[in-house]
Amino acid sequence: MSTASRVLTGSSHPISAKTRAKVIAVAEQLGYSPSALARALVSRSSRLMGILVSDIVNPYFSVIARGVDDIASRAGYVTMLCNVDRRTTTEITRVQTMRDYRAAGVIFAGSGYVDDPQEPELAKAVRHAQEQGIHAVSLTARTIGCPVIAADPQAAAYDITDYLISLGHRRIAFIEGPEDMVATRQRRDGFLACMSNADLTEGAHLFPGGFDFEAGHAATMRLIARPPLPDAIIAANDEAAVGALNALRQAHINVPDEISVAGIDDLRVARFVGLTTVSLPLYEMGAMAARHIIDTPPEAATGAAETTTLSHRLIPRETTARRAARTSG
Amino acid sequence: MSTASRVLTGSSHPISAKTRAKVIAVAEQLGYSPSALARALVSRSSRLMGILVSDIVNPYFSVIARGVDDIASRAGYVTMLCNVDRRTTTEITRVQTMRDYRAAGVIFAGSGYVDDPQEPELAKAVRHAQEQGIHAVSLTARTIGCPVIAADPQAAAYDITDYLISLGHRRIAFIEGPEDMVATRQRRDGFLACMSNADLTEGAHLFPGGFDFEAGHAATMRLIARPPLPDAIIAANDEAAVGALNALRQAHINVPDEISVAGIDDLRVARFVGLTTVSLPLYEMGAMAARHIIDTPPEAATGAAETTTLSHRLIPRETTARRAARTSG
DNA sequence: TTGTACGCGTTATCAC
DNA sequence: GTGATAACGCGTACAA
Numbered sequence: 001m002s003t004a005s006r007v008l009t010g011s012s013h014p015i016s017a018k019t020r021a022k023v024i025a026v027a028e029q030l031g032y033s034p035s036a037l038a039r040a041l042v043s044r045s046s047r048l049m050g051i052l053v054s055d056i057v058n059p060y061f062s063v064i065a066r067g068v069d070d071i072a073s074r075a076g077y078v079t080m081l082c083n084v085d086r087r088t089t090t091e092i093t094r095v096q097t098m099r100d101y102r103a104a105g106v107i108f109a110g111s112g113y114v115d116d117p118q119e120p121e122l123a124k125a126v127r128h129a130q131e132q133g134i135h136a137v138s139l140t141a142r143t144i145g146c147p148v149i150a151a152d153p154q155a156a157a158y159d160i161t162d163y164l165i166s167l168g169h170r171r172i173a174f175i176e177g178p179e180d181m182v183a184t185r186q187r188r189d190g191f192l193a194c195m196s197n198a199d200l201t202e203g204a205h206l207f208p209g210g211f212d213f214e215a216g217h218a219a220t221m222r223l224i225a226r227p228p229l230p231d232a233i234i235a236a237n238d239e240a241a242v243g244a245l246n247a248l249r250q251a252h253i254n255v256p257d258e259i260s261v262a263g264i265d266d267l268r269v270a271r272f273v274g275l276t277t278v279s280l281p282l283y284e285m286g287a288m289a290a291r292h293i294i295d296t297p298p299e300a301a302t303g304a305a306e307t308t309t310l311s312h313r314l315i316p317r318e319t320t321a322r323r324a325a326r327t328s329g
Numbered sequence: 330m331s332t333a334s335r336v337l338t339g340s341s342h343p344i345s346a347k348t349r350a351k352v353i354a355v356a357e358q359l360g361y362s363p364s365a366l367a368r369a370l371v372s373r374s375s376r377l378m379g380i381l382v383s384d385i386v387n388p389y390f391s392v393i394a395r396g397v398d399d400i401a402s403r404a405g406y407v408t409m410l411c412n413v414d415r416r417t418t419t420e421i422t423r424v425q426t427m428r429d430y431r432a433a434g435v436i437f438a439g440s441g442y443v444d445d446p447q448e449p450e451l452a453k454a455v456r457h458a459q460e461q462g463i464h465a466v467s468l469t470a471r472t473i474g475c476p477v478i479a480a481d482p483q484a485a486a487y488d489i490t491d492y493l494i495s496l497g498h499r500r501i502a503f504i505e506g507p508e509d510m511v512a513t514r515q516r517r518d519g520f521l522a523c524m525s526n527a528d529l530t531e532g533a534h535l536f537p538g539g540f541d542f543e544a545g546h547a548a549t550m551r552l553i554a555r556p557p558l559p560d561a562i563i564a565a566n567d568e569a570a571v572g573a574l575n576a577l578r579q580a581h582i583n584v585p586d587e588i589s590v591a592g593i594d595d596l597r598v599a600r601f602v603g604l605t606t607v608s609l610p611l612y613e614m615g616a617m618a619a620r621h622i623i624d625t626p627p628e629a630a631t632g633a634a635e636t637t638t639l640s641h642r643l644i645p646r647e648t649t650a651r652r653a654a655r656t657s658g
Numbered sequence: 659t660t661g662t663a664c665g666c667g668t669t670a671t672c673a674c
Numbered sequence: 675g676t677g678a679t680a681a682c683g684c685g686t687a688c689a690a
Contacts, residue, residue: 003676005669014675031457036429037375038667041366042682048409055395057597062391066384069412078426081380081410083398097407100365128360213601242601268386269598272542272571332660334685342686343659367683370666 008034040102045133045298049290050080050098050106052091058211059267060237060282064109064139067286075294077104086110088118095125098134105135105293105301107286111183112142119143133298137289140183141307148307149288153183153264156278156312157190160234160262163276163314165198168323169231169260172200175209175219175244177236187236187264205230209240216243224251229259231323238263238270238277245273245319256321266315274318281310337363369431374462374627376406378619379427379435383415387540388596389566389611393438393468396615404623406433415439417447424454427463434464434622434630436615440512441471448472462627466618469512470636477636478617482512482593485607485641486519489563489591492605492643494527497652498560498589501529504538504548504573506565516565516593534559538569545572553580558588560652567592567599567606574602574648585650595644603647610639 006013007023026032040046051068053061069079080103084090091108098106106129112119123144126136136146140153164172174191177184188206195204209219216235220243223233235241241263248255255261263270266279288308296303335342336352355361369375380397382390398408409432413419420437427435435458441448452473455465465475469482493501503520506513517535524533538548545564549572552562564570570592577584584590592599595608617637625632 001667001677002669002671002679006676009669011669016675019675033425033429035370035431035667036426037366037370037431038682039669040682041364041370041666041684042668042670044682046366051410056385056398057388057391057395059386059388059391062386062388065410066386066412069385069410073411078430079410080377081394081398081408082402083395096362097365100362101407102364102366213597246601268542269601272575272598330661330684331686335660338685340685345659348659364683367666368685370668370682371684371686373666 044102045104046102047077048080048101048103049077049293050082050094050103051286052082052084052094052106052108052110054086054110055083056081059269060265061109063267063282064286067283068107068290071287071290071294077290077294084110088113088116088122092118092122092125095122095129099129099132102132103134104298105137107289107293108136108138108140108142108144108146109286111140111181112144114180114182114185130301133301135293135296135298135301137292139285139289141186142182145305147292147303147305149285149292149310150307151280151285151310151312153186153280154190154193156264156280157187157234158194159312159314160264160276160278161191161194162198163316164232164234164260164262164320165194165200167260167320170200170323171203171205171228171230172232172234173205173207173223173230175207175216175233175235175240177209177211177240179208184236191234203230209236211237211240213239213243213246216240217247218243220244220247224248224253229253232260232262232320234262234264236264238265238267238275241275241277242269242273245275255319257324260320260323262320270315270317276317276320277315279313279315281312284310373431374433375431377409377427377430377432378406378622379409379411379423379432380615381411381413381420381423381435381437381439383439384412385410388598389594390438392596392611393615396612397436397619400616400619400623406619406623413439417442417445417451421447421451421454424451424458428458428461431461432463433627434466436618436622437465437467437469437471437473437475438615440469440510441473443509443511443514459630462630464622464625464627464630466621468614468618470515471511474634476621476632476634478614478621478639479636480609480614480639480641482515482609483519483522485593485609486516486563487523488641488643489593489605489607490520490523491527492645493561493563493589493591493649494523494529496589496649499529499652500532500534500557500559502534502536502552502559502562504536504545504562504564504569506538506540506569508537513565520563532559538565540566540569542568542572542575545569546576547572549573549576553577553582558582561589561591561649564590564592567594567596567604570604570606571598571602574604584648586653589649589652591649599644599646605646605649606644608642608644610641613639
């Protein structure tokens with residue numbers, strides 16, 4: 001038995017060529033494959049990796065998940081997918097599940113909430129997991145005591161705002177994300193900071209919105225109903241921006257001649273509709289998180305919670321243009 | 330120890346109320362949680378469920394995955410996500426992985442290929458898995474020896490074609506899916522069958538395409554370059570249809586006034602652009618497959634490979650209209 | 659009603 | 675260079 005184990009695991013223990021061949025042959029013939037379960041039980045660590053997303057149907061998260069799985073599967077790991085629907089309590093439950101399976105690590109893809117009363121509880125669950133050698137990585141800035149690998153959403157919002165200003169736009173509407181999300185606040189703050197720096201605070205108009213198409217559409221309808229039309233609209237993410245585009249088209253307002261529109265994320269849909277946006281390294285974030293989990297030994301799971309910031313990139317497309325000389329609305 | 334086990338697993342074995350309370354209290358205090366690994370090892374079956382998709386970024390598959398995970402997680406199962414990039418060999422590898430983890434079941438979400446030389450090998454892997462009590466379910470018609478839970482893609486294509494004909498369209502272009510995919514053939518066959526039944530075989534025009542935006546765009550460009558323009562375009566799926574819409578807009582061809590466009594799938598993007606399409610029960614397919622795996626005991630994994638066909642639904646939106654009276658192009 | 663002992667399938671340790 | 679044995683953490687048949 002031990003000999004077979006040694007051959008099959010490629011141990012450095014010396015084995016005669018003859019025995020080795022025999023083991024391999026028999027294993028082959030029997031269709032033998034070692035039990036990942038037993039292996040994990042004895043080694044106290046499995047090759048399972050958890051990815052916690054709000055909703056895998058949301059392309060923002062599916063791109064991240066793809067980045068995780070590509071790296072994971074290449075290294076012989078399996079990705080465990082969990083939809084948590086933005087509920088922190090569900091995240092806590094899932095962290096516990098990861099412990100039950102002695103996963104190699106858990107990746108938190110979703111943003112946290114401002115003043116979330118559950119967050120400390122989650123931080124505790126994360127600490128327990130780490131004590132068992134389970135790595136945790138967050139893909140947004142969160143106070144749950146684990147390393148962060150993320151883009152700088154505030155800077156992304158700042159840059160897209162700056163771009164629109166550079167095109168001559170002065171009155172800019174910002175359609176915000178879901179209330180109380182940290183990500184919402186970050187993106188809004190980036191917008192406001194840039195407007196302020198450009199001395200355009202009076203031209204900054206905030207509209208409550210959301211991260212989905214419908215929210216972007218509805219916010220834009222309200223915006224249209226309250227003239228004058230701004231020079232440009234920035235939506236907190238691409239999907240809301242597409243909703244905005246739709247609302248404008250229905251109102252026969254030409255983009256980008258009459259108004260410029262931009263988003264944040266650079267999902268596939270942005271390419272489809274030619275949306276100007278900021279490309280966030282979502283795939284790379286997932287991939288890096290997976291790499292971190294694979295490459296760092298379990299003993300180091302409780303290491304310092306350092307932050308890695310990846311860079312974003314402005315992607316000018318067809319929904320933005322230099323502000324036309326026109327009578328102010 | 331056994332007493333604790335009995336309390337925690339909710340066994341029917343009689344336990345004194347006092348002991349029970351004590352066990353629960355201590356477990357609580359210790360933050361005890363049973364090892365899913367050890368449990369699976371001894372019970373010879375884990376609460377893991379595999380879902381094999383071509384690419385989770387493709388919304389077609391992420392909706393299915395969401396259906397699977399909703400049912401799975403509600404029942405205490407964990408979803409293992411595998412991107413197989415349409416490679417049958419990768420599917421085979423992953424089935425083996427599911428065996429290693431003694432998964433409760435595997436769900437094949439992607440279509441097979443016509444005359445795929447690897448398919449028998451996959452069927453063998455599936456049989457081996459089934460012999461270990463691992464369920465397999467396919468979400469498309471495939472010859473891999475497992476139950477099928479799917480819509481009828483041919484009927485879906487037939488119905489959307491029939492709808493366009495009912496709107497007065499006679500010359501209809503069909504943008505096909507990727508070459509050699511079974512799904513491609515099914516959808517095309519549905520289109521051709523309907524055209525034939527309506528005695529419009531001469532009006533049926535096939536264009537090589539693909540399942541993505543770019544393919545739909547490119548096919549439509551070729552179509553535009555070869556007048557006369559057809560009365561309508563049906564793309565093999567929604568994403569290609571959106572690509573077609575884009576190409577038409579760039580060419581300043583009005584939809585639906587000059588040409589109608591329709592897709593198949595009814596993904597979110599179809600709602601965004603107001604695309605007429607056929608709604609396929611993707612979420613429900615995933616959910617039903619998961620339910621099947623959860624509800625059927627492992628012993629029955631080698632049961633008959635029956636086929637469950639779910640119904641689809643025509644969704645008329647704004648990209649189709651009655652054919653305008655006009656001089657034939 | 660409670661406790662003991664075995665087996666699930668590995669790997670690591672130790673004798674041979 | 676090879677083989678026996680313990681241990682991983684659980685559930686369960688059996689004994690008490």
